[in-house]
């Protein structure tokens with residue numbers, strides 16, 4: 001039985017009608033069905049306490065008969081489902097959002113209206129680091145003018161002294177995107193830091209960051225185990241985002257790491273993250289991963305391992321063809337979409353690689369999403385092929 005009163009309307013936790021143990025069995029079965037033909041599927045890495053795991057929470061603001069409401073958009077609609085607390089969101093983040101809603105009434109701040117583009121508070125985004133305790137609040141507003149700004153901030157900090165930074169982001173366009181292009185830091189440094197596997201990472205309002213840090217550590221550890229680094233390897237971290245995996249690899253055994261990522265903001269964050277951790281054996285390139293891989297293959301760059309973590313659409317034939325030409329001993333494929341993973345493993349296994357290990361990780365309990373890590377190794381025949389120069 002789903003315990004959440006808005007289970008149906010919200011639609012975020014598709015599997016909440018199942019016991020958690022059954023959810024894991026369901027996910028394991030799904031992965032065996034899709035990927036079992038490639039290798040024996042290891043046991044899904046579950047989460048001990050599968051609640052309140054989301055370190056990033058966002059709420060939309062609006063109005064109904066009762067007054068100001070905050071919550072999530074009803075699935076496939078633009079109507080707001082009022083929510084005060086959610087079973088998978090961080091409790092502190094939820095509490096901050098409720099406080100902001102209450103303060104809005106006493107400060108007479110109107111919610112933003114998406115149709116008329118009038119009003120003030122559009123969304124609130126909260127990001128919290130469970131390891132450092134730092135907490136960032138982003139107030140997304142329709143106008144830059146913030147009536148009673150200082151008093152509002154003072155009142156918010158009084159209720160929640162755990163807040164370490166507050167940012168105002170202005171978004172006054174017709175758009176489904178939460179954040180607009182302009183941000184003003186109102187309090188603190190405008191960013192927070194989190195720690196994963198002994199490395200520190202900067203999180204800004206816009207930067208991509210894994211939303212379940214407890215499971216992310218398990219996911220990244222598994223990726224490191226599969227990469228089998230000994231201190232001698234040159235490693236490519238493809239689709240590297242803000243550089244988390246590459247930085248951990250550079251610190252924990254790679255001789256040299258190259259990270260490639262399409263999003264320029266993420267690359268900027270990745271470079272800052274490398275500096276923050278005093279990592280010098282890493283470089284980040286802003287490029288399309290496929291184009292970059294084709295260039296590496298033309299230059300015959302030596303790679304010992306490729307770690308790849310593409311978006312839901314998976315990788316491309318161009319990327320994989322070039323990766324195969326470069327013939328790294330190991331390819332570690334992290335995937336958030338088992339369907340495209342199945343397609344891409346099919347390609348690799350037809351071209352001289354073998355799936356040695358594969359394990360699902362439950363990154364998003366109560367939802368239907370499943371993350372997987374697969375280890376591909378080059379088979380003997382390709383080694384022979386490479387040696388004979390074919």
Ligand code: SAH
Nearest residue numbers: 239240241261262263287288289309310311
């Ligand atoms: N490995 C990172 C991010 C994974 S998300 C982490 O664990 O945090 C996938 C990333 O692929 C995103 O950052 C996205 O911007 C990037 N991406 C999407 N298409 C790409 C492409 N064609 N070339 C390079 N990177 C791409």
